[in-house]
Amino acid sequence: MAMMTPNLQATDCSNLIPSLTSLFPPRLLHRPLSLPHSRFISKASLHHPSSPPSSSSSPPSLVNRRQIISQTASLSLSLATLSSLPLPAKSEEVLSEWERVYLPIDPGVVLLDIAFVPDDLNHGFLLGTRQTILETKDGGNTWTQRSIPSAEDEDFNYRFNSISFKGKEGWIVGKPAILLYTSDAGESWERIPLSAQLPGDMVYIKATGEKSAEMVTDEGAIYVTSNRGYNWRAAVQETVSATLNRTVSSGISGASYYTGTFNTVNRSPDGRYVAVSSRGNFYLTWEPGQPFWQPHNRAIARRIQNMGWRADGGLWLLVRGGGLFLSKGTGISEDFEEVPVQSRGFGILDVGYRSEEEAWAAGGSGVLLRTTNGGKNWTRDKAADNIAANLYSVK
Template identity: 90%
Template sequence: MAMPNLQVSDCSNLKPSLTSLFSPRFLHRSQTQPHPRLICKASLQQPHHSSSSSPTLVNRRQLISQTASLSLSVATLSALQLPAKSEEVLSEWERVYLPIDPGVVLLDIAFVPDDPNHGFLLGTRQTILETKDGGNTWVPRSIPSAEDEDFNYRFNSISFKGKEGWIVGKPAILLYTSDAGESWERIPLSAQLPGDMVYIKATDEKSAEMVTDQGAIYVTSNRGFNWRAAVQETVSATLNRTVSSGISGASYYTGTFNTVNRSPDGRYVAVSSRGNFYLTWEPGQPFWQPHNRAVARRIQNMGWRADGGLWLLVRGGGLFLSKGTGITEDFEEIPVQSRGFGILDVGYRSMEEAWAAGGSGVLLRTTNGGKSWTRDKAADNIAANLYSVKFIDDKKGFVLGNDGVLLRYLG
């Protein structure tokens, strides 16, 4: 199926730790009060007894026992204070509570480059939240141009370049802003668009790149009024030509992507819906390039490392890194402590530091480019799957989870 170029009409008129149970003052007083004062009191009560069975000796034994018990209690209380302090500095993440229904699934987050404190958070059930304090607090945002019809939109992706921003969703909807999100207008889309829009990237002034779950890639340079196809055919058409070339699982392809990720230089890696192979695309190529998976288990997700190489997650919790940089089918497995839960996404904060998130609140960190990983217990008690790691820059990052769970990086 050849990719059609899309044209639309002008629509500019549409506006759219544990803390101690006893105070330090009490502990200080208990430790410093002299117990010999009690012993002296017992001696005054029985001054004339000298035998081994005298009450004075019994009281002393009792007092020695009481003194030992009190010392043990004080030592125990002192020990209880230590984990509380370590828990306070254990994690580099904190949970941000959102004004949304528990069933909402968060899907993407982005901030305005010209105003790092101003950002937007997208999700299912037509959810758009806005922050103006760097992500500490969020408020619901209503966009009139997205509420004209009786649809419950799923907003999949958002991207900013300067003050210009784009949002795509399902059913097919495209929103554009030129004033950092103060107002949004709706851009009409052609009915010929193959598949559902799952990703959009603001690339330049009035320019963006849009991807559908069927592998269509479209680019615009005039604020979305015209879109040019960057690939000549759908992934299904490509696989029909290459099914005899040894791509395992191509004959079972259902025609959609499970995940798709873009590198900073415009390259894409996508995982087939069944996870039995993956595809890549580079600017200038006429169609997607299918690749056999290099591991036995099916692929969960793939993405780009900070050095230009690939990371690969398999169903069941395995993590693999490609050997070298660029596109390759040669991967090596990296041991991780995922507690038996699957890892769902990886996000790089810097060239050496990255975070991985997964089922049942799994959070993993590497500080050597992915060669080794340690577990952060920040989300162990959060009953949610963490499926998206987003670093806006080296100081601002977020983890998205189901049931409206949002974690904010503290650094």
């Protein structure tokens, strides 16, 4: 799941289910350049036009010696000239900004989220299934298994879905319902009790300030706390299922087939949310102060895979089977245009923006794409081409 402040989600490639968190803070990989193989130069030199013609008045042995001397001089000159000239750049020699990091986890573990402590960017945590929590204190180069006693009191095999830090305060949510809180940058974690009546499973949490956080369930419930999680206030008045049942006649295509859960949910820096329905047939948005989620028809024929926010405040949208769309303008919109990408026929699963101009996209079979002009053009990074796995998330 760098940092980009995007920071990218991978498991062992033998199980074909890692995510981009196997690729961590960007580092340059230094590769020495080499001269072209000398045999190609010698072939050109053997047909050099300066080779003297044979003379009928000269002995055959003398003619051959002269030709050999001439050809040898031409070859030496060619080598000397080439060694003094800069070599042309080749696309396969472009240095990648990613390197793979191997993790001490079981083959069946799926990685789900990653976060670093803002006050110490070398200190971070990586979450996954099977109660997996990994910790690094060297910027992601090495990771160790982390045990949290308060999360091991019961015979549950927790799936840790989301982690977020604000200063030294951090939050973790998982399934079955579990909430962990730290005030010392993760040196110790406290378990916060939760009501068993929560609608849905907690899939996302965001640290928003001192002792404050927002928590989202897969049924669209949003809860806010400002006192370290001891009390939570509902930010929306009903679940998404209830909203759609009330508005099923509003013209939202596919609402009658809605199963009541989100496939993905993403939050913008200013607190707006966009979520994709579990079937991918429409999407929903929510802004602070709104009592309900707002459903939107998709303008694309294919079902939606994932959606999120660009650094300029606009939306990006991925469709199943491959395809990247960007909304026109900023803010919430239903008007999208497709952007051509070189995904080699594999679907794209996530996009992460580092700035308004630079972003990365990740997808099936090790697809890594980069843009440096706000998403208008994308180029492929070959760093993960040899990893037989899907890259699920980039942050």
